[in-house]
Amino acid sequence: MTIKKGDVLSKVLINELVAEGKSISRLDNLVLFTAYTAPEDVVDVQITLKKKNYLEGKVVQLHHPSPYRTEPVCSYFTLCGGCKWQHVQYPTQLHYKEKQVSDTLDRIGKIKLPPLSPIIGSDATYQYRNKLDFTFSNKRWLYRDEIADLTTNTNGLGFHLPGRFDKVIDIQECHLQAEPSNSIRNWIKSYALDKNLDFYNVKEHSGLLRNLIIRTTSTGEVMVIFQFQYKSKEMLLLLESFSKAFPNTNSIIYFINNKKNDTFHDLEPYVYAGLPYITESMEGLQFRIGPKSFYQTNSAQAYVLYQQVRQLAGLSGTEIVYDLYTGTGTIASFIARQAKYVIGIEYVEAAIEDAKANAELNHLSNISFYAGDMKDILTESFLSHHPRPDVIITDPPRAGMHENVVRTLLTIGAPKIVYVSCNVSTQARDLQLLDEKYKVVSVQPVDMFPQTAHVENIVLLELK
Template identity: 55%
Template sequence: MKRIPADKKHLQNISVIDIAEEGKGVGKSEELVLFIEKAVPGDVVNVELLRKKKNFAEAKVTELLKPSEHRTEPFCPHFGVCGGCKWQHMTYDAQMLYKQKSVTNALERLGKVDTSGIEPILPSFETRYYRNKLEYTFSNKRWLTDQDMQSTEDHQMNALGFHVPLRFDKILNIETCYLQSNPSNEIRNSVRDFALEQNISFYDLRAHEGALRNLIIRTSTTGELMVIVVFAYPEEGQVEKVMRFIQERFPAVTSLLYIINQKKNDTIFDQEIEVFAGRDYIFEEMEGLTFKIGPKSFYQTNSLQAHELYMITRQFADFKGDELVYDLYTGAGTIANFVAKHVKEVVGVEYVPTAIEDAKINSGINNIDNTKFYAGDMKDILTADFVKEHGKPDVVITDPPRAGMHADVVARLLEIEAPKIVYVSCNAATQARDIALLNEKYEVKRIRPVDMFPHTQHVENVVLLELKDQTGTLDGE
């Protein structure tokens, strides 16, 4: 970005008119679009430019001249430094307004979809403590806040918390996180304090050395609790010491696990899991179904809202009981098992083999015998021969990753011509791109955004597409 002359760094009376996905307010000054840290639509502010390109600049508020009606006081002391909860300075009603707007804009602009009939976004039942999984990082390079810098005290440089945005080697020490219910905060703080007392080294993200690397905490609505400690290069006896401390301090932990990860990245999917105490899994429940959640299992991180999302998916499909359903990107088979009792058969496909094993286990636990699951790359699995073997689906449910569906998968769906497609997405932009391709044979009939992650820009969206007949109208009309 361009260097900004000192006499052009400050702009006055900027009206904030929108909010960007990364949580920055959007304003305009002449021909320049401004992305303003911690600004809320409706604010009028004076700003200082930080970085500038030809048509836009990044800025920070130097004076709040008129606060927006949508502005509220953030409840987390880490707001603005921590990389999460970037919309916490905006009322929840306003968050819903702008999430709905983002879905509408993406579908209209990228998918050429008529959104006049879009249904209102479903708010989250809980706006705090809604996550069932958090992953913290140990680091010997703590991020020092402005308050820390003003203090004359010597600072403890070991930290356990979250990465600071754009600084992979800097970790913000977290005292209280409002994303996961207790005893999550107590476990994190106790483990950190114990490690400091015992002089157990925290990981160096640049040098790749140190004993303690990550702490993962998973909870469930059943009250069960999983704690995973990831070590890198522990000294003799340190693993036993840390794990024994957690076991004795928190006897309610259902699943106490550890991993030795000496790779350059934090992923645990290729790592061996060691059970220190309890089971190697916890149970989650949803609408009378039981789901086994292991350390590597995928499960929607907002359990209560996941139930609402799946109910909307089922409602859009409007099952009669005799349908063959394809569940693409099935993950651990949560949606497949959720709808199984309402249909004739569900065929699930997923790229990750361990997720497919979880899906099969979850069918078995719930005595579901009308599901089949297959592991492999979607574009390679979903072939004409696959459809010939399993039958043409009456309904396709697809819930792809943020990148959306591969073009070959979209092409295959156009060939299959299932009467209905229910498209669940965590990225309205890629969803809109895919819908534009499906428009050749499908028409959008229903749209419903769902808020899974309060105080963030992220939003799920469910779209029902129905097959057109050869005259361009819908079957049955």
């Protein structure tokens, strides 16, 4: 039977969960992708896309629900696009994350692998994030009944609809960050609605209120970051009222951003109240987090991840360790007490400034940090001026390592490489290149983001 777009396939069995929050069903000679389904669901699916080797479709009827389903907690489930696996029980999510790691390493890496260590799940499956980023919009996403009602207020504060830069879903409750996150966001929105403040219009590039970021720490500190398009009396009144309503906020920061995009890495932060940073703590170490600083978004699982990294690195106190893509130097600081000397490299200069400040704060004198693009910094010349590494820890962005960086790692030939990755596909590609000299000794997935399809994976490599 030839299948066309628009056809409805009846009683399709969902086989498994795969990357990007999708599920697959294996039909005769095709694979069908659906979303918001669970393994062993039986569903009717309307085809929305037909390609040579695969189909995509949307579920029009659920006949038999999977035994692995659970009730999603969030009222924006399927609309917001943030937590696509909420309808799946957590042990099943973990099972498929583990499978995603082993399948991807097999399919793309095509290298010899040891048995996978069981994935380490997160104790907190909700309220695990320490940072959420909300957008103000004067043209929020409207529900059907709201469209018909001409008195609907179209201002909103929340998350972008997936793939829609111009549409924001107004959020009353997000389950990803603990209180006071929801209270703070809802207070600010009510105040803004009450005082008739202008919410941003992205198409016209108009409106005072642009963006709100709430950052928290496991020690209970809170930072609130506002982005306004321009400075005004209303803005100062909002800040004053907010600081009175939430007097325990440790840091209130604002940026004036009249650019077309809402990134603020190139803008000056103004401290309205409190300190210019909040302080996270891990194993007695202190990490100061400024408004522009990167910090792993699941603090508790970051600790688990770093413990695994340190254990796999097998440090005895005599090793020279390179921490590549060090960010604000958290891994470097975390392992420094078990190493002889640590060198951290990262291309964001502000992050390197934070890394240096944090090392100083923690009285770690056996670390140095260098800012620059990895492929330009980690060169033969760098190696001839610095002690050669016994262990290399590498934690690149989703794109993985630049091919030249992988080649340099092969030339360096450190006895051990610990490769941390948030994207197993690019990790698998890099491992294939490293296979020239290295064997994979251990594979340890860690779940940093419950309710999503994302998975973090640590691989230990040793010279063959």
